[in-house]
C-alpha cells in the first residue's frame with residue numbers, strides 16, 4: 001500500500017485544535033506540521049508541545065505554506081468560514097470542526113467552493129467515532145434493525161460547559177453546537193432518507209439569568225420523507241458540579257426488525273476522591289466525584305489521547321495518506337444537519353412547524 005506524505009496546518013490552537021495537532025504530530029504520514037491562532041502565544045505553546053515545524057498568528061502563512069497539503073480548521077464556530085474558503089481555494093483538503101458554519105448561506109459558499117475546486121471537505125462530528133455509535137451503524141447496515149421507524153435521543157450537560165461555549169461564540173447554542181451531534185448521528189443512521197419537517201419547543205431560565213438568550217432545554221420532533229419520527233432533546237443547564245465531564249446521552253433506535261438501546265450517560269464509571277479531578281474543558285473547575293471517560297472529545301490515559309477525536313483524526317489522516325475508508329460527515333450531510341438545527345431553533349422561537357427545503 002502506498003503512503004502519501006502529508007503536511008498539515010492546524011488553524012486554531014485551542015482545546016480541540018491542540019488535540020488535532022497532537023494526533024497529526026504522531027501520525028506516520030505527517031512529515032510537516034504548522035499551527036496558527038489569532039493568539040500568537042497559543043500557537044507558539046502548541047508548536048512547542050507538538051514539535052511543530054512552523055507556527056504563526058497569521059492563518060494565511062500556515063494555510064498557504066508550500067509544505068502544507070491539507071488543513072484542519074479548529075477555530076471558534078463563527079470563525080470557520082475564512083480559513084476553510086482559503087484552504088479550498090488552494091485545493092487543500094479540509095477537516096473543519098462542527099458545525100460547518102452558523103448560517104446556511106455560509107455553508108452553501110463552502111460547498112460551492114469545495115465542488116468547484118474538486119477539494120474534499122469533511123466535518124468533525126466526532127461522536128460518530130465513539131464505539132457504541134460505530135457499532136450501531138454497523139448493525140443498521142447489517143439489517144438487524146430493519147427499517148428505522150423511530151429514534152429518540154437526549155443529551156445533557158452542565159451549565160458551566162454551556163456558558164464556556166457561549167462565551168466563545170454567542171450563536172453556538174446548545175442546539176446548533178451540541179444537539180447537532182445527535183442530529184448528525186440520526187441522519188447517518190437514516191442515511192439516504194431526507195428530513196421533511198421540524199417542530200420544537202424550548203424553555204429555560206438559567207442561561208437567561210447568565211445573560212445569554214438561549215433555552216436551557218429544547219426538544220424537537222423531526223419527520224422524515226418515509227414517515228420515520230425522530231425525537232431529539234438537549235438539556236444544558238445541569239448544576240456545574242454534576243459529575244459528568246462532558247455530554248451524557250441516551251439514544252434509542254426502533255425498527256421493523258429490532259431496536260438499539262444505547263446508554264451513553266457514563267453512570268457505570270464512577271471516581272470518588274479527596275484529590276481534585278480537573279474538568280478537561282473548563283479551566284479551574286475541579287470535582288471530587290466524576291464519571292470516568294465522560295469528556296466528550298475523549299480522554300488522556302497514560303500520556304496518550306483516546307476516544308472520538310483521536311480516532312476521527314487518525315481516520316482522516318489515514319484516508320488522505322493511504323486512501324482508507326472515511327465515515328466522517330460530508331459537507332452536504334453537515335449542511336443538512338445545520339438546516340435541521342436552525343429549524344429547531346426557529347420552531348422553538350415561533351411555535352410553528354418548519355418545512356425543510358432540503
Ligand SMILES: NC(=O)c1ccc[n+]([C@@H]2O[C@H](COP(=O)([O-])OP(=O)(O)OC[C@H]3O[C@@H](n4cnc5c(N)ncnc54)[C@H](O)[C@@H]3O)[C@@H](O)[C@H]2O)c1
Pocket residue numbers: 011012013014015016017036037038039042059074075076077079097098099124125126127168177296297309
Ligand atoms: N469534536 C469535538 O468533540 C469538539 C469538542 C469541542 C469543540 N469542538 C469544536 O471545535 C471548535 C473549537 O472549539 P474549542 O473547544 O477548541 O474552542 P477554544 O476556544 O478552546 O479554541 C478556539 C481557538 O480558536 C482561536 N481562534 C478564534 N478565531 C480565530 C481565527 N480567526 N484565526 C485563528 N484562530 C482563531 C481562539 O483564539 C482559540 O484558541 C468549535 O467549532 C467547536 O464546536 C469540537
